[in-house]
Amino acid sequence: MKLSARWTVNESGKAFGCCVVLNCRLFSLLRRRRFRILLRLWTATLLFIRTTGIPLPAILILRRFQMKMNYERKILERLIGKYEKSKAYITGHSSRRIALTVSEENWLQSGMENPEEKKLFFATLVELKKQELVDYSWVKFEEGNLVDKIWLIQDENRIREGYRRIERTPTKETAAELLALIEKYAGKLSPGTQLLVFLETCIEEIKNRKKCSSYFSEDRILNEDILKCLVHMEKNENEQMERLMSQALYGDSKRFEQDVKSKVLSILKEAKRQIGEDIPEDDELLREKGVVRWPEILEFTGKLKVHLEDGCNIDYTAEKYGAYINSETVLHISWVETEQIDRVLFIENKANYVWYISHEKTEEELVIFHGGCYSPIKGKWFRKILQGLECQPRKPEYYHWGDIDVGGFRIFQRLRENIVSELKPYRMDTQCLEQYHDDTMKITSLSYLKALEKLSRDSNYACFHQVIAKMLEEKIRLEQEAMILK
Structure with a gap:
């Protein structure tokens, strides 16, 4: 994203306006919360400049705000990532903290050498603590200078707010959505088929881990397209060319090849691997299901x-x-x-x-x-x-x-x-x-x-x-x- 400004100066030499030049990509991002805040801050800065006639370095203010938002996002992403790998994520409670040791976070160390960035980092922590998203502690005898640990507040509502701040759907919700989809399509298959055995394994895995299976994605539409294709192949009794099948299933002749095919192939291979069969070439694997290029x-x-x-x-x-x-x-x-x-x-x-x-x-x-x-x-x-x-x-x-x-x-x-x-x-x-x-x-x-x-x-x-x-x-x-x- 690029930001630049041109100042308009009156006869007395005072700045009374500013024209902001933004590249087109910014406008597509303005719907996001952080960019709406950024735009409001920029507007307020321009209003201040126009009212007072004092040409403040507005771009520096914006840069500071962006850096602060980056710290917030990175801290929450790291903590939520650790949370999703913890026992607390599965059971809902744990006596252990979900914490970062600041001295081990390499992405932070270079910034801490800059006094200005260090202040921004501390300000971010104070704000996150006020909002009850995280808490932190200081290195012994270094209070106000060196942060020791940052930990996640383990409250369901606070964690949900953390997901919202980093613009992610909670993983448990995504997993529950995928689970419902798989159960829906598994119900359309005959007992004992390789695909049904595979899907039953996925169902068990999602219930135990509360995470999406690696054979699917976090995109609900793509997951449904994958399952729709698998069930179609399992019931197919004729030969279909890839693009004609794609057009029939999705109304798009290239959807299968571009987005669905690689996922479907990985699932078909795993289904064979589970029962100890050798894995054939991709074309042969699809041909077995009646799907061919020619x-x-x-x-x-x-x-x-x-x-x-x-x-x-x-x-x-x-x-x-x-x-x-x-x-x-x-x-x-x-x-x-x-x-x-x-x-x-x-x-x-x-x-x-x-x-x-x-x-x-x-x-x-x-x-x-x-x-x-x-x-x-x-x-x-x-x-x-x-x-x-x-x-x-x-x-x-x-x-x-x-x-x-x-x-x-x-x-x-x-x-x-x-x-x-x-x-x-x-x-x-x-x-x-x-x-x-x-x-x-x-x-x-x-x-x-x-x-x-x-x-x-x-x-x-x-x-x-x-x-x-x-x-x-x-x-x-x-x-x-x-x-x-x-």
């Missing part, structure tokens, strides 16, 4: 013919080294026709998919690139293929090849539970773990081991219990890429 490309290899709603047919039989279909085409499929396919193999990782179709795929086999947790549109594609396979005279066998780790097991179970009930694991057993033992990775995370232990007690993962026992015993896991290197 339409998704789906990969497969096998004797398939796709019949579209408009009567067009696409024959993929000749594409032995990899075929592709985009998500928009999937939405317009009428039905899928297959020649006799005896085995269907889903493969989690791209490198293994490419290697397998080049080295091991047979003529009667359909190989599908699965990726991480499949997206809603990929789920539709899988179901269309299965409907076609059910029309064959002989039903095929279904297998899934993934990492021998928590993520790989969960991907397998999700596919089996939701789409292919006859699914069996492929190269995900104890024999493979031992065969590629030299290429295994050590498990050092305690939470990861707990996630494995949980799977070892879950009957849904019974087909992996033997290999999980080996993993827990040796604290190892195996990524499937290691199997194609030798």
Whole structure:
């Protein structure tokens, strides 16, 4: 902020007026309390000058006032910051003072060498004490010269006034507001979902700490936009491009990308981390929820013919080294026709998919690139293929090849539970773990081991219990890429 003044002098040489030049930024700040006070002080100073004709150094008076306000703000910010980290903040009472030791406050020390600033600092303390916001004590034998400690008056109304002085909403109020929002949106989710588990953890944290979760902000509108997006993603069954989703949710095509996306991604990552899953790339994480930058490309290899709603047919039989279909085409499929396919193999990782179709795929086999947790549109594609396979005279066998780790097991179970009930694991057993033992990775995370232990007690993962026992015993896991290197 810039302030300058031009004096107008009459014939006798006396100043009778002053023109204040303010930059535009000041006017946008005048609505704030401290700037309204500043303006009133400036106006009073000009009136005094005009009445008396004495050109006082008004700018110095203003500077002194600003310095005093800065001291007040800094003292209250530091004390309230310490208060929010104290036991008193959570319980409402404590026998310990919330205090600053002045000699340890580096921001104060340089100013105390200036007698003028020192007087201003003392005057600020006197005023804050009169208003029952703080109290203070002197260094022994240095009364009136060196302040020892400054402490907060622990009264709810006085603390609230302190928040008002530094132009902040009390943290407890912000936390209570966020808690109500999270509870509202959590009520829209189905039991057992990753997102609901995460939100329940946040609810517990806010209740215990009386502070906003670090995954959200102090901005109520942004918090609601984050929750609105998360719930939308959890219920989404189709593919949506980021900007179209943003326009539909917020009426602004760039709101998601500019303000919401980073927060949503951090929450999705933490939700996976809580259950011991590996964290995929950002784009894959969003794709899993059906949110993409551009339409998704789906990969497969096998004797398939796709019949579209408009009567067009696409024959993929000749594409032995990899075929592709985009998500928009999937939405317009009428039905899928297959020649006799005896085995269907889903493969989690791209490198293994490419290697397998080049080295091991047979003529009667359909190989599908699965990726991480499949997206809603990929789920539709899988179901269309299965409907076609059910029309064959002989039903095929279904297998899934993934990492021998928590993520790989969960991907397998999700596919089996939701789409292919006859699914069996492929190269995900104890024999493979031992065969590629030299290429295994050590498990050092305690939470990861707990996630494995949980799977070892879950009957849904019974087909992996033997290999999980080996993993827990040796604290190892195996990524499937290691199997194609030798």
